[in-house]
Amino acid sequence: MTRAPVVAMRPLDAVDSARVLAWRNQPEIAAWMYSDHVISPDEHARWFAAALVDANRCYWxxxxxxRPVGLANLYDIAPEHGRCAWAYYLADPSTRGQGIGAFVEYWVIEHVFGARGLGKLWCEVLIGNEAVWRLHEGFGFRREALFRRHVKKAGVPADVVGLGLLATDWSAHRQASRTRLAARGFDLGG
Structure with a gap:
């Protein structure tokens, strides 16, 4: 078996600003974001400064x-409603296909339902990003919405899939998810 990469999640820090801007402006990353314009240094600086202090967001x-290879985040963190949303991307193309995205998904789900004690995790994925929404479904997310013509990509309206995972759903999928990741060689701890 090929050794799985050692994946770690560390909090976003001020030293990451230039790297995150470069990642976000990569065409293969921007293609799956709601906005696809080139982000200017000033626009990024405003976003980054807010991202570091906004209690409703959390970035890793x-x-x-x-090696830094991507970014994951929680947003719309609403403890009063017991939910939050999330997203991630792998910016380094050499990391794709190694199971890193699946590891990140597992880690974030465990964090949300464990450390944060929330009851729901949700996300939105462009309909054309089938690999990602299918990955989410493999972890127990259910399609809850189809937002028709929700965003424009390159000037063309695009649909968005809304997916949700409840803590109770996760309890039914957790062991199978752990088993799949362990079979790929990932260390999931206790």
């Missing part, structure tokens, strides 16, 4: 074998 740099 995804590291594989000690």
């Amino acid at each position: 740099v995804i590291q594989a074998d000690g």
Whole structure:
């Protein structure tokens, strides 16, 4: 078996600003975001400063074998409603297909339902990003919405899939998810 990369999630820090801007402006990343314009340094600086202090958001740099390779985040964190949303991307193309996205998904789900004690995690995915919405479904997310013509990509309206995972759904999918990741060589701890 090929050794799985050692994946770690570390909090976003001020030193990550230039890296995140470069990642976000990669065409293969922007293609799956709601906005696809080139983000200027000033626009990014405003977003980044807010991201570091906004209690309704939480960001982590995804590291594989000690190298920063992507970004994951929670947003719309609403403890009063017991829910939050999430998103992630792998910016380093060499990391794709290694199961890193699946590891990140598992880690975020465990964090949301464990450490944060929330009852629902949700996300929105462009309909054309089938690999990602299918990955979510493999972890127990259910399609809850289809937002028709929800955003424009390159000037063309695009549909968005809304997916949700309840803590009770996760309890039915957790062991199978752990088993799949362990079979790929990921260390999931206790």
